[in-house]
Amino acid sequence: MPDDTLSNLYQELLLDHYRRPRNRGKLPNYDVCIEKKNPLCGDEITLQIDFQGDTVANVGFTGQGCAISQASASMMTQLLKGRSRAEVEALARRFTEMLHGDDTAARDAALGDLRALAGVSRLPVRLKCAMLAWGALAEALAAPAK
Numbered sequence: 001m002p003d004d005t006l007s008n009l010y011q012e013l014l015l016d017h018y019r020r021p022r023n024r025g026k027l028p029n030y031d032v033c034i035e036k037k038n039p040l041c042g043d044e045i046t047l048q049i050d051f052q053g054d055t056v057a058n059v060g061f062t063g064q065g066c067a068i069s070q071a072s073a074s075m076m077t078q079l080l081k082g083r084s085r086a087e088v089e090a091l092a093r094r095f096t097e098m099l100h101g102d103d104t105a106a107r108d109a110a111l112g113d114l115r116a117l118a119g120v121s122r123l124p125v126r127l128k129c130a131m132l133a134w135g136a137l138a139e140a141l142a143a144p145a146k
C-alpha cells in the first residue's frame with residue numbers, strides 16, 4: 001500500500017475519533033479525576049478513572065480542543081479498560097516512543113488506533129496536543145490509590 005493511502009486512512013481514523021469520541025462523558029463513580037490544559041493550542045482534557053484494585057475498571061473523558069488532542073484521548077481510553085497499572089504504563093511508554101519517531105513503535109499493534117498519530121512525530125508543535133491526555137493519565141496513575 002502506498003504511503004499516502006496509509007496516511008489517508010490514518011487521517012480518516014483520527015477524524016472519526018474526533019467526531020465520535022469513545023468513552024466520552026463523566027463517570028458515575030471514579031477514583032481519580034485529572035484536568036489538563038494545553039494553553040498553546042487551547043486544548044482541555046478531564047480524565048476520570050475508576051480503579052478496581054490494580055486494574056482500570058472504567059475510564060471516561062470530557063474536553064475540547066483540536067482534533068489531535070481529542071482523538072488522542074479517545075484512542076487512549078479505548079485501550080485502558082481491564083488493564084493493570086503496569087500494562088497502562090508500558091502502553092504510555094510505547095506511545096511516547098512512537099511520538100519521538102520510533103518506527104517499530106509506530107508499527108506496534110499494541111498501540112491500536114493510536115498508530116494514526118505516528119505522523120505527529122514530524123510535527124513538534126503538535127506533540128503537546130497528542131500528549132495532553134497522556135499527561136492526565138500519568139497523574140492519574142501517580143495519584144494515591146483508594
Ligand code: ZN
Pocket residue numbers: 038041042043065066067068069128129
Ligand atoms: Zn491541540
